[in-house]
Amino acid sequence: TQACLSAIDAADALGAFAHKTPELALERAAAADKRIAAGDAPDMCGIPVGIKDLFCTEGVPSQAASKILEGFKPEYESTVSGKLRDAGAVMLGKLNMDEFAMGSSNETSVYGNAVNPWRAGNSDAALTPGGSSGGSASAVAADLCLAATGTDTGGSIRQPAAFTGTVGLKPTYGRCSRWGIVAFASSLDQAGPMTKTVRDAAIMGRAMMGHDAKDSTSANHGVPDFESMLTGNVKGIVIGIPKEYRMDGMPAEIEKLWADGTAMLKDAGAEIRDISLPHTKYALPAYYVIAPAEASSNLARYDGVRFGYRAKLAPGDGITEMYEKTRAEGFGAEVQRRVMVGTYVLSAGFYDAYYNRARRVRALIKRDFDEVFAAGVDAILTPATPSAAFELGKQVSDPVEMYLNDVFTVTVNLAGLPGVAVPTGLDRDGLPLGLQLIGKPWEEGELLNTAYALE
Ligand code: GLN
Numbered sequence: 001t002q003a004c005l006s007a008i009d010a011a012d013a014l015g016a017f018a019h020k021t022p023e024l025a026l027e028r029a030a031a032a033d034k035r036i037a038a039g040d041a042p043d044m045c046g047i048p049v050g051i052k053d054l055f056c057t058e059g060v061p062s063q064a065a066s067k068i069l070e071g072f073k074p075e076y077e078s079t080v081s082g083k084l085r086d087a088g089a090v091m092l093g094k095l096n097m098d099e100f101a102m103g104s105s106n107e108t109s110v111y112g113n114a115v116n117p118w119r120a121g122n123s124d125a126a127l128t129p130g131g132s133s134g135g136s137a138s139a140v141a142a143d144l145c146l147a148a149t150g151t152d153t154g155g156s157i158r159q160p161a162a163f164t165g166t167v168g169l170k171p172t173y174g175r176c177s178r179w180g181i182v183a184f185a186s187s188l189d190q191a192g193p194m195t196k197t198v199r200d201a202a203i204m205g206r207a208m209m210g211h212d213a214k215d216s217t218s219a220n221h222g223v224p225d226f227e228s229m230l231t232g233n234v235k236g237i238v239i240g241i242p243k244e245y246r247m248d249g250m251p252a253e254i255e256k257l258w259a260d261g262t263a264m265l266k267d268a269g270a271e272i273r274d275i276s277l278p279h280t281k282y283a284l285p286a287y288y289v290i291a292p293a294e295a296s297s298n299l300a301r302y303d304g305v306r307f308g309y310r311a312k313l314a315p316g317d318g319i320t321e322m323y324e325k326t327r328a329e330g331f332g333a334e335v336q337r338r339v340m341v342g343t344y345v346l347s348a349g350f351y352d353a354y355y356n357r358a359r360r361v362r363a364l365i366k367r368d369f370d371e372v373f374a375a376g377v378d379a380i381l382t383p384a385t386p387s388a389a390f391e392l393g394k395q396v397s398d399p400v401e402m403y404l405n406d407v408f409t410v411t412v413n414l415a416g417l418p419g420v421a422v423p424t425g426l427d428r429d430g431l432p433l434g435l436q437l438i439g440k441p442w443e444e445g446e447l448l449n450t451a452y453a454l455e
Contacts, residue, residue: 078180106134
């Protein structure tokens with residue numbers, strides 16, 4: 001813990017940590033030492049971790065990287081961070097992210113962007129660690145903590161993992177309780193571990209999962225010991241390669257990465273099968289209707305009364321002015337864009353044309369996966385991202401270009417499936433690239449074992 005705290009102080013320029021909690025960390029580390037000495041040490045005991053700012057942590061600022069939650073210190077702990085705490089994990093502080101987890105580059109944060117510790121070749125240009133869990137990815141990749149929590153609504157664990165050479169697991173929807181995690185799009189949001197290795201993801205993922213009566217979408221499904229399932233043996237398992245993920249204009253390096261990963265699993269004894277997921281091309285548009293729709297509803301609660309920030313009011317201002325000014329000043333541009341898009345697609349005149357249609361597309365996307373799994377495919381291999389980490393400032397002014405980063409990841413959230421990003425290579429500038437494995441519901445153990453064979 002002490003080594004991590006020093007490393008964090010020396011790495012302020014990365015902007016990975018938004019709030020540091022050194023005293024609390026040392027207290028928890030001392031308590032963990034006692035537990036270890038007493039022979040009562042669960043797997044996470046004494047492990048220094050970072051917690052994404054989206055998780056409510058008792059008595060510690062939890063701002064979702066938004067001005068509107070300025071000064072908010074919850075009186076409660078999210079179920080997931082509470083499970084890690086009870087398992088002895090030592091929280092070092094809260095990690096930077098995109099505002100309300102909306103973004104793919106960590107540039108929408110009220111704290112300013114986080115930086116990727118990797119550099120391209122000899123260039124000094126600072127790169128994005130990805131988003132929205134950019135602080136988590138940066139902190140793990142720069143050895144500021146042993147592991148971090150992330151959340152993934154459309155790729156926010158897997159894309160930053162791929163951009164930083166780390167491992168990111170998005171569990172099956174319902175595996176991790178959403179209680180106490182600031183909601184973005186409730187039918188898509190899932191917490192998960194961001195770690196240096198697949199083994200660490202197995203250990204930490206298990207500690208984060210489990211049924212929680214406080215989240216009605218939390219699943220009552222046994223959580224096996226994933227670590228004991230990491231044999232590296234993939235003989236006979238069937239890996240699907242979906243042709244729809246071979247996008248026009250895909251960089252040759254990504255093609256090669258994907259082909260190399262396929263060859264590696266084949267050499268290890270897996271059966272490779274070409275498959276089709278025909279509705280893939282509708283996933284990104286459907287996601288960017290459903291996610292803003294749910295966000296516009298979830299973000300209605302930030303009204304200047306219940307949480308955080310309230311705008312300064314002029315004499316004569318009433319409650320309407322308070323809402324308007326607070327929300328205009330408290331939300332950043334991307335969040336406002338999502339609230340407006342979401343409100344529009346849910347409005348009476350457009351509900352059927354956009355929201356209902358997107359929901360039907362979502363059902364078709366899920367059916368594509370169901371059919372492939374029913375036909376005997378065990379896991380699906382795809383690239384995690386369409387490129388390596390890009391330069392900060394490059395895409396932030398073009399929302400649609402930014403949204404395209406999620407093209408390989410959003411299908412997994414729409415279908416509620418587990419997905420993992422594993423670092424498997426470098427691009428010509430020496431930057432990390434990752435592959436994604438998509439698994440059957442509740443089969444995180446099998447999925448992590450396949451990822452382990454690829455690592
Ligand atoms: N980049 C996507 C978005 O902006 C996904 C974000 C996420 O998974 N939280 O919505």
